[in-house]
Amino acid sequence: MPERSLRRAPAVERAARILDHLAQAGRPVGLSDLSRDLGVPKSSALGICETLVACGVLRPETEGYALSSHCLRWSAAYLSGTSLVSEFRRILLSDRGVSAYTVTLSTLDKDHVTYLDCRNSEQPLGFTFRAGLRLPAVYSATGKAMLAYISPEERRRLLSNPWPAPLTPNGSRDAQRFEDEMRLVRARGYAIDNGEIREGMICVGVPVMASSGQPSAGIAVSLTAAEATPERCDEIGARLSEVAASLALV
Amino acid sequence: MPERSLRRAPAVERAARILDHLAQAGRPVGLSDLSRDLGVPKSSALGICETLVACGVLRPETEGYALSSHCLRWSAAYLSGTSLVSEFRRILLSDRGVSAYTVTLSTLDKDHVTYLDCRNSEQPLGFTFRAGLRLPAVYSATGKAMLAYISPEERRRLLSNPWPAPLTPNGSRDAQRFEDEMRLVRARGYAIDNGEIREGMICVGVPVMASSGQPSAGIAVSLTAAEATPERCDEIGARLSEVAASLALV
Numbered sequence: 215m216p217e218r219s220l221r222r223a224p225a226v227e228r229a230a231r232i233l234d235h236l237a238q239a240g241r242p243v244g245l246s247d248l249s250r251d252l253g254v255p256k257s258s259a260l261g262i263c264e265t266l267v268a269c270g271v272l273r274p275e276t277e278g279y280a281l282s283s284h285c286l287r288w289s290a291a292y293l294s295g296t297s298l299v300s301e302f303r304r305i306l307l308s309d310r311g312v313s314a315y316t317v318t319l320s321t322l323d324k325d326h327v328t329y330l331d332c333r334n335s336e337q338p339l340g341f342t343f344r345a346g347l348r349l350p351a352v353y354s355a356t357g358k359a360m361l362a363y364i365s366p367e368e369r370r371r372l373l374s375n376p377w378p379a380p381l382t383p384n385g386s387r388d389a390q391r392f393e394d395e396m397r398l399v400r401a402r403g404y405a406i407d408n409g410e411i412r413e414g415m416i417c418v419g420v421p422v423m424a425s426s427g428q429p430s431a432g433i434a435v436s437l438t439a440a441e442a443t444p445e446r447c448d449e450i451g452a453r454l455s456e457v458a459a460s461l462a463l464v
Numbered sequence: 465m466p467e468r469s470l471r472r473a474p475a476v477e478r479a480a481r482i483l484d485h486l487a488q489a490g491r492p493v494g495l496s497d498l499s500r501d502l503g504v505p506k507s508s509a510l511g512i513c514e515t516l517v518a519c520g521v522l523r524p525e526t527e528g529y530a531l532s533s534h535c536l537r538w539s540a541a542y543l544s545g546t547s548l549v550s551e552f553r554r555i556l557l558s559d560r561g562v563s564a565y566t567v568t569l570s571t572l573d574k575d576h577v578t579y580l581d582c583r584n585s586e587q588p589l590g591f592t593f594r595a596g597l598r599l600p601a602v603y604s605a606t607g608k609a610m611l612a613y614i615s616p617e618e619r620r621r622l623l624s625n626p627w628p629a630p631l632t633p634n635g636s637r638d639a640q641r642f643e644d645e646m647r648l649v650r651a652r653g654y655a656i657d658n659g660e661i662r663e664g665m666i667c668v669g670v671p672v673m674a675s676s677g678q679p680s681a682g683i684a685v686s687l688t689a690a691e692a693t694p695e696r697c698d699e700i701g702a703r704l705s706e707v708a709a710s711l712a713l714v
Contacts, residue, residue, distance in 0.1 A: 223508075223515045225473040230519040237541035258473075265473045269480040270574050281542040283571045283578045288535035290596020291487035295530065321533045324520050328533045346540020 228254050229262050233271070236281050244278035289346070298422070298431055298461065299331045305460050306333050311453045315435040318343050318417075320356045325372050327357040327432065343436075349411060350378035352392060353385050355419025356432025358405035362396045363421045363429045369396070384409040404451030409439060416442035420454040422461045433458055478504050479512050483521070486531050494528035539596070548672070548681055548711065549581045555710050556583050561703045565685040568593050568667075570606045575622050577607040577682065593686075599661060600628035602642060603635050605669025606682025608655035612646045613671045613679045619646070634659040654701030659689065666692035670704040672711045683708055 231252055236243055245263065249256040263279050266272040270284045293299055302319045306312070316334050320327040327350075332343040351357025352373065361369050377387045386392070399405040407417040419434035435450050481502055486493055495513065499506040513529050516522040520534045543549055552569045556562070566584050570577040577600075582593035601607025602623065611619050627637045636642070649655045657667040669684035685700050 222518070223475040223479070223511045225475045226479045226512050226515040227519060229473070229476045229479060230516065230521055233538050237537050240541055240545055261473045262476050265476045266480065268472070269477060271480055280545065281538055282573065283542060283580065284573050285535060285538035285542055286578050286580070286596040287487050287573075287598050288483050288531055289539035290594065291490055292531040292533060292535050293596070294594075295490055323532065323534050323537075328536050330533065330536070344540065344544075346536040346543070348537050 225258070225262055228252070228258065229266060232259070232262060232266070232279075233281065233285075236272070236279060242275040242278035242280040247278070293330065293345075296330075301461055302331055302433070303333070305457055312435050312450065312457070315437055315450070316343065318356065318434050318436070319431060320354070320434075321431050322351060322357065322360045322372075322429070323348070325351050325375055325378065327351050327354050327360070330431070350381070352378060353381055353407060353410035355405050355407040355417035355434040356421075357419075358395065358399055358407065359419040359421045359432045359434070360429040362399035362405060363423065366393075380410070382410055382413045384413065402451065403455055404447070406447065407434075414439045416447070418442075418447050418450045418454065420451060420458045422458045424462065431461065433461070475508070475512055478502070478508065479516060482509065482512060482516070482529075483531065483535075486522070486529060492525040492528035492530040497528070543580065543595075546580075551711055552581055552683070553583070555707055562685050562700065562707070565687055565700070566593065568606065568684050568686070569681060570604075570684070571681050572601060572607065572610045572622075572679070573598070575601050575625055575628065577601050577604050577610070580681070600631070602628060603631055603657060603660035605655050605657040605667035605684040606671075607669075608645065608649055608657065609669040609671045609682045609684070610679040612649035612655060613673065616643075630660070632660055632663045634663065652701065653705060654697070656697065657684075664689045666697070668692075668697050668700045668704065670701060670708045672708045674712065681711070683711070 232248060235248065235252060245256060245259055248254070248263070249259045252259070263272060267274055267279070270282060272279045273282045298319060306317060316332065318329055319331045320329045326348045329343050329345055329347040331345055334343070349357070351361055361372070364372075373389070377389065380387065403420065405419045407419070409415060411417065415436055416439055417434045417436045419432050421429035422431040422433060424430035433454055435454060437446070437450075482498060485498065485502060493501075495506060495509055498504070498513070499509045502509070513522060517524055517529070520532060522529045523532045548569060556567060566582065568579055569581045570579045576598045579593050579595055579597040581595055584593070599607070601611055611622070614622075623639070627639065630637065653670065655669045657669070659665060661667065665686055666689055667684045667686045669682050671679035672681040672683060674680035683704055685704060687696070
């Protein structure tokens, strides 16, 4: 489709940004705030929001517009269209040595990872992963694992937005250092989030490679800094690679 | 907002219909099919789809456009913005006599119910409820329960589209008979899906009433026709009403 960049529907792009903004806010947002926060004229924002209300996608609340349950039908269709989640669960049931840990499955959505599923360990880390949670890819183990296995050009394109603000003092904004880390991930076969999402929590992640040769998802194990010895990380990385190889076949 | 019906964004309405269509199809759909199925000019559909691709909401696949994991962020935000799901789980944990059955929580989305959560019994009915599943409200127990407690005008408005096709021989298209059933639901305090979603499966549903006096959700128990004696339905209806009263306070 060569005309990909040509014909755009500006109102649709604004609608998607409004939905993203409401999702990020986590509460109803009024028209004036939406218009100001997104730099969209109030009349345009009104037309788009009222159209989304008429379609059932937004609900008008006294405090402003809120997302409705309508969005669930789109996400449920996405999830049932991918066998990744059911296979992830099936493989974890038959356990390959990672059952003691929290294990997550996520995909790359531009420069963020979106969690598709999570099998929480019985010893929670206090960090609750849930489907739909989004985190900056450059700080997450699955994000780094997936980014390491795409072309440098594609990686540059995905990371062309402003570098996300670190979530902890361990996060680095240094793009060159990140490229060095990408090489290390490929050499070692797994990526590490070294307390970059939450201090004291280490995650080990590997990519799930699709038949196209591109990563289709990532899986990771979360453990405490005390548990994460280099030997244990190597061991978990190897076991996750086995799980990822099974998932790659679905 | 008096101008609700005036200012609309036609491209946004088409975008929402495209997402709904892809969700219903459950597989990638090509541009020509989208254009034909939705009665939208191909050039307009192309612009909207490519905008949604640029926003990360759709993925281009070889067979056509597909929903991406981006939709999960909207549904996750909706779910975390409502305490209904967490309270539903908490209440069911402390069990009020419905633990032996599959219990579902859903909301009304125009003339359909959308399932928000489900606690499957250990003796499955073979009918898997999952979050995001949508069913015609007029045939489901929670849908009937919620429809019975809104005004006749609002009910007529919600049901103004063509009456949904019955899913089983037990479903009726008779709107007058449905109004009679609405009166019965209010008199009895609970609604019954009498094998209208699946033959041999009976569901008992009650509304969760918000402080506004309008139903905010519905909860239902599913049982087999053999289990569903009138006495047991009465008993379950009474117990569900207790759960709904607790949920109404959240």
